[in-house]
Amino acid sequence: MRLAVPPLCHGCGKLLAEEDVLCPKCRSMLRRVEGILCVRCGKPFASPEGPEHTCAFCMENTIYFETARSAFFYEDVVMNMIKMVKFQNRYATVRALVSIVPRPGQALDPSGYDVATSVPMTNVRLRKRMANPGHMIAKGLAAKWGMPYEPDLLDKVKETPLQRTLTAVERLKNMEGAFRSDPARTRGRAVLLLDDIYTTGATANACARALKRAGAHTVGVYTVARTADR
Numbered sequence: 577m578r579l580a581v582p583p584l585c586h587g588c589g590k591l592l593a594e595e596d597v598l599c600p601k602c603r604s605m606l607r608r609v610e611g612i613l614c615v616r617c618g619k620p621f622a623s624p625e626g627p628e629h630t631c632a633f634c635m636e637n638t639i640y641f642e643t644a645r646s647a648f649f650y651e652d653v654v655m656n657m658i659k660m661v662k663f664q665n666r667y668a669t670v671r672a673l674v675s676i677v678p679r680p681g682q683a684l685d686p687s688g689y690d691v692a693t694s695v696p697m698t699n700v701r702l703r704k705r706m707a708n709p710g711h712m713i714a715k716g717l718a719a720k721w722g723m724p725y726e727p728d729l730l731d732k733v734k735e736t737p738l739q740r741t742l743t744a745v746e747r748l749k750n751m752e753g754a755f756r757s758d759p760a761r762t763r764g765r766a767v768l769l770l771d772d773i774y775t776t777g778a779t780a781n782a783c784a785r786a787l788k789r790a791g792a793h794t795v796g797v798y799t800v801a802r803t804a805d806r
Contacts (some may be wrong), residue, residue, distance in 0.1 A: 578596070582603075583595055583597075585597070585602055585795075586602075586657055586668070586669050586673075587602030587603075587605070587652075587656060587657065588653075590802075594777045597672035597675055598647075598653065598676065599613075599614070599776065601674075602653045603653075605653045606648055607648060607649045607651065607652075608645065608648060608649075609645070609649060609802055612626060612628055613632055613645075614628070614630055615629060616631070616639055616642075616643065617774075617777050618645040619631045620657060635743065637745070637748060638786040640784035640788050641769070641781065641784035642793065642794055642795060643683050643684055643743065644777060644780060644796070644797035644798070645681070645683060645798055645799075646798070646799045646801055646802035647678055647798075647799070647800055648663055648800065648801045649750070649801060649802065650773055650801035650802060650804070651804065652710045654800065655801070657669050657673050658673070658709075658773065658800065659744060660712065661673060661709045661712065661772070662709045662772070665707045665709070670709075670712045670713060670716060671782050673713060673723065673800060674717055677719075677800055679720075680798050684796045684797075685769065685793070686721040686768060688766065689723065689768040689796060690724070690766045691766075691767055691768070691769060692717070692723045692724065692725045692768045693725070693726050693730055693767060693768075693769055693770070694708070694714035694715070694724070694730075694771065695710045695780075695783055696708070696711075696727070696730050696731055696732045696769055696778055698765045701796035710771050710772050711772070712772075713770065713800060714770035715727065716773065717798075718770065722770070726761070728760060729767065729793065730756070730783055730787065731755065731759060732754055732755055732757050733753075733754065733756050734754045736751060736754050738786075741790050744778070747775075747778035747779075748778045748781060748782075751778045751781070752785075753782075755782055755785075755786035757790035757792070759785050759791045762787055762790035762791055763792070764791060765792055766792070766794040766795075766796075767787050767794070768797075769783055769784065769795060769796065769797045770798055771797070771800075772800050773799055773803070774797070774802035775802070775803050777797075783795075795796070
């Protein structure tokens with residue numbers, strides 16, 4: 577005889593009264609990234625008024641993707657769920673996270689892209705982690721939106737130092753030449769890069785650069801979350 581496992585909130589671990597992935601309190605803590613955004617990287621502007629425009633960072637640096645957007649701010653419940661996926665390989669939390677991420681709006685409508693892909697790891701990093709959390713999330717989101725998903729559209733060809741202590745500009749330089757893509761598979765395609773967190777956009781930009789060099793027509797970026805300071 578199998579006993580039914582009661583549903584638990586993936587945010588706080590409390591018993592849920594009904595089938596769901598988050599309790600009402602945790603769900604109320606989800607903060608969407610919306611309002612007046614940078615038309616390129618999706619950075620929220622402080623003022624809630626005025627037309628969308630390009631932020632200073634995107635104007636001062638070479639950005640290879642057309643548009644980047646994120647569903648939530650990287651804080652509280654979303655931050656805890658992503659950490660469980662990244663550092664504990666919690667597959668049930670991957671499914672829960674995918675279930676709460678909304679379909680991108682008009683700026684990144686999945687129907688306008690030929691294929692979805694994710695940020696690859698080097699074999700060394702993959703052996704240490706035992707799994708690629710970005711791949712697990714991207715695969716789930718692509719399936720949810722009915723998109724073709726090709727996780728090997730990008731290769732990571734250079735091991736890069738951790739970026740936690742680097743500035744935004746230093747991160748861009750750190751990621752230069754880290755990825756490549758096969759023109760035979762990429763040329764002429766519109767590619768949607770799916771990932772977990774957008775911090776400065778250095779990783780997404782390096783991936784977009786590799787895809788564009790391989791002939792991608794368009795590159796969009798959509799992440800589950802983004803840090804509030806970028």
